[in-house]
Every structure is written in C-alpha cells, then in structure tokens.
C-alpha cells in the first residue's frame with residue numbers, strides 16, 4: 001500500500017484516528033518534520049519575515065523584523081539568509097534539510113522566471129535573480145511570487161479563506177494589491193500580474209503614483225497617501241489631534257490617523273473613509289468580474305479602524321448587483337503577519353509538487 005510505504009520511509013506519520021463516519025475509523029495522516037523542511041520568506045516594503053515549516057505547511061518557527069526593501073537585494077537577502085540560518089540552528093536542522101524555498105516580494109513577479117519586473121517601490125531589484133541568492137547555501141528550488149498572491153495563498157490555506165473556492169484577497173499597506181483565488185486556485189494570468197489592482201486609475205487628475213501614472217488607487221488610498229493627507233490637515237490646523245502628534249513627532253503615519261479617528265477626530269475619520277471608499281469602488285468592479293464568495297482585507301492599513309472596513313463594505317454593496325453581494329462577507333485577515341510566510345510555504349510546496 002502506497003501510504004504504508006510513505007509511512008515506512010518517514011514521509012508520512014499517523015496522527016490519531018479520524019471521527020467515525022460509520023465503519024472502521026480511518027487514521028489521520030500528517031507529514032512529519034523529519035520528511036524535510038520548507039523555508040518561507042515574506043519581503044514586505046518595510047518588513048522582513050522568515051519561517052520554517054513542515055512539508056505539510058505547519059509553521060515551526062517564524063521571525064519578523066523591520067526592514068527596508070529599498071536597501072536593495074544584496075543587503076535584504078543577506079539578512080534573510082542570516083535569519084534563516086538562525087532559525088535552522090534553533091530548529092536543530094541544517095540547510096540540506098530544506099527541500100524548497102518560497103519567497104513573496106512586494107512587486108510584479110514574472111511567473112515563468114520568478115524575477116521581478118520594473119517593481120515601482122523596489123529600486124535595484126528589477127531583473128535581479130532572487131533564486132541565485134540562495135544557491136551557495138541551499139540545494140533547493142526557489143519559488144518567487146508577488147507578496148499579495150502569497151498572502152492570498154496563506155489565507156486560503158490556513159486563514160478565513162480556508163475551504164472557500166472563490167476568494168478575493170486585498171492588501172492595503174505601503175502599496176495596494178489583490179490576490180485572486182478562483183475555483184480553488186490562485187489566478188496569476190498570463191504573466192503573473194493578475195490582481196495587481198493598485199495601479200487602476202481612480203482619478204485621472206489625482207497625484208502622481210510611484211509607477212509614473214496619475215491617480216492610481218495606491219497613490220490615493222495606501223498608507224503614504226493617508227499620511228500625506230494627515231500632514232496637510234495638521235499643517236493647515238484643521239485637525240488639532242493630528243497637529244498635536246505632528247508637532248510632537250515631526251511626522252505622521254497611517255496608524256496615527258487611525259488613532260486620531262478613534263478619538264473622534266473628524267478629519268482623520270474623513271481620510272480613512274476616503275481610502276475605504278476608493279478601495280471599495282475598485283473592489284466592486286472585481287466583484288462584478290469575478291463574483292467571489294468572500295473578500296479578505298489584510299495589510300498594515302487594514303487594522304487602523306473599523307471605519308475603513310465599514311466604508312469598503314458600503315462602497316462594494318452599493319455598487320454591485322444584489323445577487324453578487326447577497327452572501328458576500330468582507331472580513332479582516334485573521335492571519336495578519338503570518339499570512340505571508342504561510343503562503344510562501346504553500347507556494348514552495350505547490351512548486352515542488354508541480355515539478356515532480
């Protein structure tokens with residue numbers, strides 16, 4: 001029996017008995033740690049997360065720290081290798097046990113080559129062979145994808161999207177992006193750009209975006225846009241709360257705006273509502289195109305206050321056909337900081353399985 005051979009080879013382990021459905025109870029199976037390890041890397045614009053997981057996708061160790069992707073590939077990936085080495089030591093393993101490496105990166109990744117192409121917020125990474133950075137230490141294939149695609153995989157594997165066939169994941173952070181799960185599978189499109197919704201135009205006369213165009217969703221609703229509006233309101237003296245924070249710290253972040261809104265600051269609340277409205281406006285187009293059964297909102301800005309999610313819901317429900325939204329929950333990510341590394345490990349496992 002195949003399962004028996006896999007258990008004998010240490011690639012599967014029995015993990016108790018399943019609930020009886022009449023007849024003999026079957027054994028639950030899991031892939032043991034001894035079968036090998038997966039290294040998962042989640043590069044954010046301002047954070048670096050690495051993790052080790054089993055082949056079954058169970059996270060064993062996870063470490064995250066602030067990082068700046070603008071520091072370029074040598075420095076950022078050098079630090080990733082250091083962190084991975086530390087985790088391997090902690091796990092009592094060595095690099096030879098790593099069977100595959102999954103990497104999420106905050107830019108457009110050409111799926112066939114796993115290489116970033118003209119990433120707007122990643123100077124120095126255009127065309128950089130990320131997989132080569134691991135070649136000296138690891139004898140393992142490296143799979144690279146856009147960070148939002150990777151988070152969508154994570155939410156689908158272990159988060160609120162588990163068991164759902166049609167999920168739209170949207171990340172609102174330094175940038176804005178989407179990941180599309182349709183019929184249970186991540187949709188990448190022909191080059192890998194499917195779901196890259198941050199550069200959809202919402203105002204042709206809007207501010208210039210990092211991509212060079214005007215009025216992209218990202219340029220008007222992501223964290224830097226929220227911070228820039230807050231700074232303007234503070235300087236103009238419209239918001240006493242934001243003014244106070246600005247005078248004290250010399251800068252404002254999206255999180256400060258969320259805090260000011262929770263104190264009842266009218267202008268902070270307006271900034272958040274405007275972001276939610278714009279995001280919802282674009283999501284409504286996707287709802288009409290894809291008819292998902294669930295929308296998951298993640299990323300650093302997602303948690304700045306209930307008013308953001310409320311405004312997104314209002315805009316989506318108002319602008320979509322009733323049939324499409326009759327049973328369409330719009331919820332916050334439950335995995336939060338773990339979505340990226342969970343998804344990167346799924347990416348690596350799926351990559352290995354597709355090759356073999």
Ligand SMILES: [Zn+2]
Pocket residue numbers: 198199209210211212213216218219
């Ligand atoms: Zn843009």
